[in-house]
Amino acid sequence: MTIEPLLKYMSNYIDLTSDEVVFLESKITVRKYLKGQYIVQQGDICKFSCFVLSGCTKTFYMDGEGQEHILMFSIEDWWTSDMGSFITQTPADFNIQCLENSELVMFSYDIIEDLYREIPKLERFFRQIIEKAFVASQKRIVRNFSLSAKDQYLYFRDQYPLIEQRIPQYMIASYLGITKEFLSKIKSQLILEQ
Amino acid sequence: MTIEPLLKYMSNYIDLTSDEVVFLESKITVRKYLKGQYIVQQGDICKFSCFVLSGCTKTFYMDGEGQEHILMFSIEDWWTSDMGSFITQTPADFNIQCLENSELVMFSYDIIEDLYREIPKLERFFRQIIEKAFVASQKRIVRNFSLSAKDQYLYFRDQYPLIEQRIPQYMIASYLGITKEFLSKIKSQLILEQ
DNA sequence: AATAAATGTTAATCTAGTTTAATATTATTT
DNA sequence: AAATAATATTAAACTAGATTAACATTTATT
Secondary structure: HHHHHHHHHHOOOOOOHHHHHHHHHOOOOEEEEOOOOHHHHHOEEEEEEEEEEEEEEEEEEEOOOOOOOEEEEOOOEEEOOOOOHHHHEEOOOEEEEOHEEEEEEEEHHHHHHHHHHHHHHHHHHHHHHHHHHHHHHHHHHHHHHHHHHHHHHHHHHOOHEEEHOOOOOOHHHHHOOOOOOHHHHHHHHHHHHH | OHHHHHHHHHHHOOOOOHHHHHHHHHHHHEEEEOOOEEEEEEOEEEEEEEEEEEEOOEEEEOOOOEEEEEEEEOOOEEEOOOOOHHHHEEEOEEEEEEOEEEEEEEEEHHHHHHHHOOOOHHHHHHHHHHHHHHHHHHHHHHHHHHHHHHHHHHHHHOHHHHHHHHHOHHHHHHHHHHOOHHHHHHHHHHHHHH
């Protein structure tokens, strides 16, 4: 697979010359992962910021009791990384694991400064996508505070219908911050209602 | 008050020449607000990204039932804005109100592109601070999921001892996503414990 | 086709945090 | 100093969601 989807995605934010595309391609790598493989493990230094060409990943955190808390899913045209670990090069809080065979574009920490130096527009590009990610994260906090579990599920189903079909229920429950049993109850309630 | 605290803050990320500082100063404004005044109101277009020189603000959301949910407090050397509204120039989800008389450096939406064009380093600067804000936001989601209300309060008290003293308890409860009554209960429990 | 592994459901019991409502304390204004 | 407004506490009754445990269904493996 080519990095075409990445270039198309980037063209929504910045215009790259063909020279710049060549330079970019010389600095990034495309890597395949199998279902179940880890891209980052809690405690590792996260070396890459990744763009998903195909497949699906989950980013999760293991708490003291061995409970898994899913922070996000990433599918085609999304990013995945432990940003905190990546920018400071300190041990990661999160695990990132493939839920399907996946292909990722890898932006290594070691080359990203070269990219910014050579193509300053990329600084703008990453500023803009991280702004969006921050806004999405704030909105999620608001939903966590102001919506019931049922309404959060309805919102998720509404916003990410494609993700819901690709992922087991118990992971969606974890993403929503509720137990799989309670999500099951919510779903049976919803069936009775309509 | 001068913008000295802002320049010092920026020097942690980028080096500006004195010409660049002059240009920056020509584009930003410093504005005073009184306690109680709003910087942004839900539904407005957020025109500014603000750096706090002095004082304190709260960013909050009013839900359908008229319940106030506080997302963040901003004190000296912090930023405040409805980022979602600012970057897309669409109606704000949040209110930002001063809890004390405050002085803010105002980065207007209308001039920020001029700043990026004239001083590309600023693109880097804002990329880096928004990266940090995103990481902090993700970590907050994790805490919401994995800590009890009591542990979240202890974390807050530990991380922001200065903020706790400046702000009424009921606002801290709102920030933590619990009722003021329950926070009161947690505090009395903590007193019994030690 | 049979077995095992992964995923999903149901129901009873339990608990962290909410709601309501009354009262106490502290700060502000006259 | 008194009165008012703002903030904080306490306690009883309640509820959304967790826990536990047994069972059902679907998917993958041999």
